[in-house]
Amino acid sequence: MKLTDLNRHGEIGANSMFAQIGPFNILVDSGLNPKALGYDALPDFEPIEDLDLDLIILTHCHLDHLGSMPVVTAHNPTTPVITSAPNELLAPRMLRNSINVMKRQREEHGIAEYPLFLHRDVAQFSKQIVVQRFGRGEIYFKENETIEVILHPAGHVAGAAAVEFIYNDRRIVFSGDVLFDAQRTLPGAHLPKGPIDTLILETTRGAKGRESGHSRASEVDQLIDKIGSILDRGGSCLIPVFALGRMQELFKIIYEARNLGSLPDSPIFAAGLGMAVCDNFDKIRRRTQLIDFDISMLEKMNVKSPEPKMRPGRDLAKKGIYLVSSGMMVEHTPSYKIAASLLPHQLFCSFPHFIIG
Numbered sequence: 001m002k003l004t005d006l007n008r009h010g011e012i013g014a015n016s017m018f019a020q021i022g023p024f025n026i027l028v029d030s031g032l033n034p035k036a037l038g039y040d041a042l043p044d045f046e047p048i049e050d051l052d053l054d055l056i057i058l059t060h061c062h063l064d065h066l067g068s069m070p071v072v073t074a075h076n077p078t079t080p081v082i083t084s085a086p087n088e089l090l091a092p093r094m095l096r097n098s099i100n101v102m103k104r105q106r107e108e109h110g111i112a113e114y115p116l117f118l119h120r121d122v123a124q125f126s127k128q129i130v131v132q133r134f135g136r137g138e139i140y141f142k143e144n145e146t147i148e149v150i151l152h153p154a155g156h157v158a159g160a161a162a163v164e165f166i167y168n169d170r171r172i173v174f175s176g177d178v179l180f181d182a183q184r185t186l187p188g189a190h191l192p193k194g195p196i197d198t199l200i201l202e203t204t205r206g207a208k209g210r211e212s213g214h215s216r217a218s219e220v221d222q223l224i225d226k227i228g229s230i231l232d233r234g235g236s237c238l239i240p241v242f243a244l245g246r247m248q249e250l251f252k253i254i255y256e257a258r259n260l261g262s263l264p265d266s267p268i269f270a271a272g273l274g275m276a277v278c279d280n281f282d283k284i285r286r287r288t289q290l291i292d293f294d295i296s297m298l299e300k301m302n303v304k305s306p307e308p309k310m311r312p313g314r315d316l317a318k319k320g321i322y323l324v325s326s327g328m329m330v331e332h333t334p335s336y337k338i339a340a341s342l343l344p345h346q347l348f349c350s351f352p353h354f355i356i357g
C-alpha cells in the first residue's frame, strides 16, 4: 500500500487520505479546513489530479472530513462513495449549508472562488453514494484483483464509520474520528477484532493517555451544575455547539438532568443548522435504530426560537438556556449575536463548552 496524506496544513483541517492498495486508487474522506479560506481550505488534490479513483469512502459528516467531497465527485462522476446509512441523509444537509456559508464569505471577504461547489455538485455527490451496512463486507474488482470493504461503527458522531480493507489477506483499517465512550445519542466505537496488518488511527492526543480525574461523566456533571447556578441567580446561559452531534447530545443531557431534578425548568431557546440536524437525527433513529434521539423531547421541553431582534450590549428579551450553533461563534451566526447581547455580563468559560451567564 502507498499512503499519501492530502491534508496540506496538518492538524485538524482538510482531512483526506489517498491509499493505493494494489491496483485500487482509494480516497478516504475529503474535508474542508475550517481555519483556512478559499482554495487553501481544500486538500492538496495534485497527487490524484490525473488518475481515476476506484473507491471513495466517507467516514462521517463533520466538514473537516466531508466538506470538499462534491469537488472530488465532480472529477470522478462514476466512482462509488461508500458510506453508512445515516451519512446518506446528513451529508447533503451539511454540504448545502456549507454552500450558503461560502456565499456569505464571498461577499464579506471578497473570495472570488467561493462557493467551491454548487447545489448541482451536491446532487451529483448524493447520486454516487452507496450505502453499506456496518459489519457487512462488499467486494470490488479491478484487473482480476479484488478488495473487500467493511465499515465498522466508530462512535464519535451519528453515522461515523471506520473502514477496513482486506486485500491479498492483509487487513488495513482506517479509524476515521473514533470515540470508544458511549454518548447519550449513540454507542461507542466497535472496531474489528483480531490481528490487523496496518492501522491508520486519527487521534488528537497522539500516544498520550487521558488526564486522570477527568471523565465524560464528571464533565457533564460540572456543566449541569454551572448551568443550574446561573439560572438560579436569574442569568442566561449561552451554549454554542457544533450543529452535528453536539447540539443533539446537549438536548439529551439537559432533558435527562431536568427529569432527574438536577436542573431547574427554564425556557430553552435553540437555533441554527443544528435544529435541522435534529430532524435528521429523529429520521435516522426511526430508519436505522443506530442512534437514540427522539425529537418529541424538544416539544416536551417547549424549545423555542430566540427573539429575532438582538442588539449588541442590549439584554436578551428572555432569560433561559440558549443552545445554538455555530460552535465556533463565527460572526453573524446566532451564537455570535447572542454572545454580543450577553457581553456586559459576567463570563464563564467551561471546557468543552463556553457558557456565558
Ligand SMILES: [Zn+2]
Pocket (backbone or CB within 6 Å): 060, 062, 065, 156, 157, 177
Ligand atoms: Zn469528526
